[in-house]
Amino acid sequence: MAGIALQALTKVFPGGVRAVDRLDLEIADGEFFALLGPSGCGKTTLLRTIAGLEEPTSGEVTIGERRVTRMPPGKRDVAMVFQDYALFPHMNVVDNIAYPLRIKGMSRSDRERRADDVGDHLGLEGLMERRPAALSGGQQQRVALARAVACRPQVFLFDEPLSNLDARLRLEARTFLKRLQRELGVTTVFVTHDQSEALALADRIAVMEAGRIRQLGTPREVFGRPANTFVANFIGSTPMNLLPATVRDGRVEVAGQRVAAPADALARLADGDEVVYGVRPEYMSLTRSAVDGALSGTVSIVENLGSSALVSVECNGHIVGATVPEGSEPDPGTTVWLAATDGRVLLYHANGELA
Amino acid sequence: MLSFWETLTKNSDLFIPGFLSTIYLFIIAAIGSLVLGTALAAMRVSPVPAMRAFGASYVNVIRNTPLTLVFVFLVFATPKLDVAFPSTFGQNGFFTIAYSALTIYTSAFVCEVVRSGVNTVSPGQSEAARAIGMTFGQVLGLIVMPQAFRAIVPPLSSVMIALLKNTTIAGGFSVLESAAIRQNISERGGDQIHTILWTLIFFLILITPLVALQRAMERRWAVSR
Numbered sequence: 001m002a003g004i005a006l007q008a009l010t011k012v013f014p015g016g017v018r019a020v021d022r023l024d025l026e027i028a029d030g031e032f033f034a035l036l037g038p039s040g041c042g043k044t045t046l047l048r049t050i051a052g053l054e055e056p057t058s059g060e061v062t063i064g065e066r067r068v069t070r071m072p073p074g075k076r077d078v079a080m081v082f083q084d085y086a087l088f089p090h091m092n093v094v095d096n097i098a099y100p101l102r103i104k105g106m107s108r109s110d111r112e113r114r115a116d117d118v119g120d121h122l123g124l125e126g127l128m129e130r131r132p133a134a135l136s137g138g139q140q141q142r143v144a145l146a147r148a149v150a151c152r153p154q155v156f157l158f159d160e161p162l163s164n165l166d167a168r169l170r171l172e173a174r175t176f177l178k179r180l181q182r183e184l185g186v187t188t189v190f191v192t193h194d195q196s197e198a199l200a201l202a203d204r205i206a207v208m209e210a211g212r213i214r215q216l217g218t219p220r221e222v223f224g225r226p227a228n229t230f231v232a233n234f235i236g237s238t239p240m241n242l243l244p245a246t247v248r249d250g251r252v253e254v255a256g257q258r259v260a261a262p263a264d265a266l267a268r269l270a271d272g273d274e275v276v277y278g279v280r281p282e283y284m285s286l287t288r289s290a291v292d293g294a295l296s297g298t299v300s301i302v303e304n305l306g307s308s309a310l311v312s313v314e315c316n317g318h319i320v321g322a323t324v325p326e327g328s329e330p331d332p333g334t335t336v337w338l339a340a341t342d343g344r345v346l347l348y349h350a351n352g353e354l355a
Numbered sequence: 356m357l358s359f360w361e362t363l364t365k366n367s368d369l370f371i372p373g374f375l376s377t378i379y380l381f382i383i384a385a386i387g388s389l390v391l392g393t394a395l396a397a398m399r400v401s402p403v404p405a406m407r408a409f410g411a412s413y414v415n416v417i418r419n420t421p422l423t424l425v426f427v428f429l430v431f432a433t434p435k436l437d438v439a440f441p442s443t444f445g446q447n448g449f450f451t452i453a454y455s456a457l458t459i460y461t462s463a464f465v466c467e468v469v470r471s472g473v474n475t476v477s478p479g480q481s482e483a484a485r486a487i488g489m490t491f492g493q494v495l496g497l498i499v500m501p502q503a504f505r506a507i508v509p510p511l512s513s514v515m516i517a518l519l520k521n522t523t524i525a526g527g528f529s530v531l532e533s534a535a536i537r538q539n540i541s542e543r544g545g546d547q548i549h550t551i552l553w554t555l556i557f558f559l560i561l562i563t564p565l566v567a568l569q570r571a572m573e574r575r576w577a578v579s580r
Binding site for chain 1: 488489498505
């Protein structure tokens with residue numbers, strides 16, 4: 001097993017696109033690490049550079065004790081699972097799983113035995129003689145995983161392996177993937193644009209934008225204390241409320257109301273500073289009667305989320321979201337008051353960084 | 356005057372070696388151009404710039420040269436350069452020149468057909484193959500080409516049928532093959548229309564198994580794809 005270290009890694013594509021920009025990162029041995037970000041943020045390029053499919057413009061990649069920056073992919077002892085699985089259509093499942101072992105020079109009987117073992121473990125028994133085209137999406141995904149597992153690599157590299165599955169299957173595969181990684185204890189780097197996937201699976205998450213890491217932390221840290229408004233916007237299944245505000249006498253003025261704000265953040269700010277007031281809809285409590293120090297407004301939209309509903313309230317020209325439990329949704333047009341839960345309010349500088 | 360049937364039977368000393376020559380030329384040039392054409396296609400998709408440049412130049416020069424000119428060059432120019440073609444396969448040097456010219460010419464077309472097939476294989480396939488440690492040769496030979504050949508069966512069949520018909524140019528360069536039969540029979544005072552009809556029938560008969568082979572390959576790979 002091995003950790004991964006990246007030093008000042010940069011990848012500039014011909015044409016000048018800086019996909020990865022002087023990036024430093026250490027991934028611990030056995031860690032499940034997620035690279036999260038919108039399309040074009042450089043997360044897949046970073047993964048491919050670790051795999052050796054892209055050569056970095058500058059910087060170093062170290063896996064375990066070995067510097068692998070200029071090494072071809074096959075020598076790095078990593079196994080990659082691709083978004084479209086890249087199974088070989090002209091081979092059956094056994095050959096697909098056993099092929100990397102054949103390249104490594106393992107004997108036919110040994111590699112077929114190992115393919116069978118891994119296949120059984122991943123629930124592929126009875127499918128081993130089929131070709132990929134005769135498998136469902138979920139089965140193909142497990143063959144791709146089996147191909148990676150059978151190599152017994154130092155590192156797994158997953159490039160959005162769940163994004164081609166339908167929503168229900170994706171949840172099952174997610175649980176399966178996490179259990180498999182826990183069992184094998186192999187260092188895993190997982191690329192995704194789906195924040196819920198990253199939160200559910202990873203020990204740590206790097207949120208990326210334009211080739212740089214905007215925040216590095218545990219799912220709890222990234223969700224609870226986003227380091228900047230970019231991360232705040234990106235993480236969370238309902239968008240975080242980010243409202244322009246001004247510091248006034250130990251409180252902040254938001255949407256025409258003076259509301260409480262965390263004292264530690266205020267200590268770092270001066271009276272009259274322009275800030276961004278951030279609070280997640282989940283931490284906004286909605287009442288139908290006036291509350292002191294709460295935002296007031298009229299309900300404009302109610303969206304059903306299943307066990308809860310997202311209520312959009314228009315407060316003095318700003319839209320503020322709050323979630324309410326099912327059955328207690330207000331009617332559009334009613335006047336309501338929104339109060340943030342203590343300790344869940346975040347203040348950001350005007351430049352977007354956490355105060 | 357000989358009847359239509361007798362034109363064939365009384366001149367079998369010309370028809371049989373003529374038709375056989377056509378078949379031999381076709382088989383030798385088909386194998387040669389498949390091998391050379393695939394190698395050229397591998398060069399054109401290789402990561403080495405010099406090989407890519409060689410493959411591209413070869414195709415651009417040869418594909419745009421009339422086949423007759425390739426024959427003319429090999430027959431008339433090579434002796435001036437002190438290059439002599441040996442007799443091979445129990446035939447004279449002109450036969451060697453004929454299948455060499457056909458191979459050189461057809462491999463440019465095979466190369467382009469194979470290359471278009473390589474481009475139908477998703478780039479993810481070769482990346483996955485590289486990721487598990489295959490060399491460029493293994494990626495191409497074990498992963499990309501087997502998939503590419505499925506896509507190129509119909510256009511490759513057309514190239515092979517064209518090759519079969521192009522063998523008749525050898526008749527103009529001292530090879531006794533099916534198209535040259537007419538000249539010889541004409542000297543014996545035989546019926547030229549009958550001869551041409553027999554030659555046509557012969558080509559139709561030869562092309563039938565090629566088409567059947569194409570169908571069979573398409574069917575086989577369509578199911579297992």
